[in-house]
Amino acid sequence: MIPGLILLAIASLIGYTAKDALLPAKDVRVIPVVLKAGVETGATSAVQAPGWVEADPYPVSVSALADGIVTEVLALEGQMINVGDVVARMIDDDAKLALARAEATSLEKRASLKAATANWDNPIERTRAVANSEAMVAETKADLEKLHADVAVEVARLVSMKLEAERTAESFKTRASSEIETVRSQQSYEAQKAVVDATKARRPVFEAQLAQRNAELTAANENLRLRIDEAKALAEAQAQLALATAARDEAALRLSRMEVRSPASGIVMQRLAAPGDKLVMNMDDPHSAHVVRLYDPSKLQVRVDIPVADAAKIGVGQDARIVVAVAPDRTFDGKVTRIVNEADIQKNTLQVKVAISNPSADLKPEMLARVRIVTGGATTRSTGDQTVFAPLDLIQRNGGEATVWVVDPRRNVAVHKSIVLGETQQEGWIAVMSGLSPGDQLIAEEAENLTDGQRIRVVGEVSTPNLKRNGNDHGPH
Numbered sequence: 275m276i277p278g279l280i281l282l283a284i285a286s287l288i289g290y291t292a293k294d295a296l297l298p299a300k301d302v303r304v305i306p307v308v309l310k311a312g313v314e315t316g317a318t319s320a321v322q323a324p325g326w327v328e329a330d331p332y333p334v335s336v337s338a339l340a341d342g343i344v345t346e347v348l349a350l351e352g353q354m355i356n357v358g359d360v361v362a363r364m365i366d367d368d369a370k371l372a373l374a375r376a377e378a379t380s381l382e383k384r385a386s387l388k389a390a391t392a393n394w395d396n397p398i399e400r401t402r403a404v405a406n407s408e409a410m411v412a413e414t415k416a417d418l419e420k421l422h423a424d425v426a427v428e429v430a431r432l433v434s435m436k437l438e439a440e441r442t443a444e445s446f447k448t449r450a451s452s453e454i455e456t457v458r459s460q461q462s463y464e465a466q467k468a469v470v471d472a473t474k475a476r477r478p479v480f481e482a483q484l485a486q487r488n489a490e491l492t493a494a495n496e497n498l499r500l501r502i503d504e505a506k507a508l509a510e511a512q513a514q515l516a517l518a519t520a521a522r523d524e525a526a527l528r529l530s531r532m533e534v535r536s537p538a539s540g541i542v543m544q545r546l547a548a549p550g551d552k553l554v555m556n557m558d559d560p561h562s563a564h565v566v567r568l569y570d571p572s573k574l575q576v577r578v579d580i581p582v583a584d585a586a587k588i589g590v591g592q593d594a595r596i597v598v599a600v601a602p603d604r605t606f607d608g609k610v611t612r613i614v615n616e617a618d619i620q621k622n623t624l625q626v627k628v629a630i631s632n633p634s635a636d637l638k639p640e641m642l643a644r645v646r647i648v649t650g651g652a653t654t655r656s657t658g659d660q661t662v663f664a665p666l667d668l669i670q671r672n673g674g675e676a677t678v679w680v681v682d683p684r685r686n687v688a689v690h691k692s693i694v695l696g697e698t699q700q701e702g703w704i705a706v707m708s709g710l711s712p713g714d715q716l717i718a719e720e721a722e723n724l725t726d727g728q729r730i731r732v733v734g735e736v737s738t739p740n741l742k743r744n745g746n747d748h749g750p751h
C-alpha cells in the first residue's frame with residue numbers, strides 16, 4: 275500500500291510541475307530590443323513618491339445646527355447625497371412645544387400692538403381733555419363778562435344810594451326827614467360801597483382762573499399733538515411684537531434644524547453618528563455635532579510625501595502621473611496645486627497636494643497611490659552608456675502611459691510592461707529610458723487579444739529595418 279501512495283505522490287508532483295507545459299500556448303513572433311551606445315537621449319527629470327487619495331481640497335462635514343438626540347440616520351457610507359438632502363433626524367418634541375409657545379406669545383403681542391395703534395389713531399381721552407379745557411376757558415370768560423355786568427349794576431346802585439344819602443342829609447337839615455332816616459340812608463350807601471368793592475375784587479380771581487385754564491387748554495392741545503404716552507406704548511408694542519416674532523422664527527428654525535440637511539453634494543465617506551447619539555454644538559471636540567463626512571468624486575487629489583532632499587525640485591503647476599493601487603494598469607494625469615509649508619520631522623518628508631485631472635469612479639479616499647512629478651523639461655545629453663531602443667509600432671499608449679508586450683523566457687508567458695520613453699527616435703525606433711533591459715524580446719505579431727501571463731511559444735523573429743549601430747551595438751540582423 276505504501277509503495278502505491280509513494281507512486282501516486284510522485285505522479286502528482288510531476289503533473290503539477292508539468293502543468294504549464296500541458297496548457298495550450300499561443301504562437302507569437304518577436305523583435306529583440308536594440309542597444310546603441312553614445313546616443314543623444316531626451317531625459318526628463320522626475321520625482322516619484324507614494325501618496326494617498328483624498329478629497330480636493332478637503333472633505334465636507336455635514337453638521338447639526340442645533341443640539342439634540344439622533345433618532346434616525348438616513349445616510350450610509352458610500353451613498354450619494356445631494357444638496358439639501360436630509361441625512362439625520364433628531365427628537366423634535368421640545369422644539370415643537372417651544373414653537374407653539376412662541377407663536378402664542380407672538381399673537382398676544384400682535385393684539386397689544388393693535389390696541390396701541392388704535393389708541394394712537396383715535397386719541398379719545400386727549401381730545402376729551404382739550405374739549406374740557408376749552409369749556410372751562412369759555413365758562414371763565416362768561417364769568418368775567420357777568421362780573422363786568424354785576425360791577426356796573428352795583429356801581430349804579432351805589433350812585434343811586436349816594437344821591438339818596440345826600441338828599442336825606444339835606445332834608446334832615448330842614449327837618450324834612452328824621453335823623454334815623456338819614457343814618458339809615460348813609461349806612462345803606464356805605465354797605466353798597468362795600469358790595470361794589472367786593473364785586474370788583476372778584477375780577478383778579480376770575481382773570482387768574484382764566485389764565486390757568488388757558489394754560490391747561492394749551493397743555494391739552496400740546497398733549498394731543500405729541501401724545502407721548504401713546505407714542506411710547508405704540509413703540510413698545512412694536513418692539514415687543516418684533517421680539518416675539520424673532521423668538522417665534524428662532525423656535526421655527528430650531529424645529530427645522532431637527533432635520534440635519536447636507537450643505538453640499540457628495541459621497542458619504544464616513545458616518546460619525548448613530549441613533550441615540552447626542553449632537554452638541556460649541557464643544558471642544560470638533561466632531562461633536564457632525565453626522566457624516568462627504569467628498570466630491572469629481573474632485574480628488576493625492577497627498578504625496580516628498581523626501582526633503584527632492585523638495586526643492588517641486589513647484590506648483592508641475593505635471594504629474596498617478597498610478598493607484600486599485601487600477602495599476604491605468605495612469606491618471608495630475609498637477610501640483612499646493613505645497614504644505616511644514617516638513618514632517620519624523621518621516622523627513624514634505625507634503626505636496628496633486629490634483630487628479632479626471633478621477634475615475636473607482637478612486638476612493640485613502641487609497642494608496644504612486645505619483646511621478648515631472649520636475650523639469652527634457653534635457654538632451656550625450657552618453658557613452660548603452661541605450662535600449664524599441665520599435666515605435668509596438669508601443670501602445672494610454673493617456674500618458676506607454677506599454678509593450680514582452681516575452682518572459684523563464685515562464686514562457688506574455689508580460690504587459692509599462693515603460694518610460696526618451697525623446698530620441700531613429701528610423702522607426704525610440705529610446706527607452708526604463709522598463710526594458712538588453713535581451714528583452716517584444717511580441718510583434720499575434721499580440722492581439724493577449725492577456726497578461728498568457729502562455730506563448732516563440733516561433734520566430736520579425737524582420738525589421740536595421741537601426742544604425744555603433745561599435746558594440748546589438749540588434750536584429
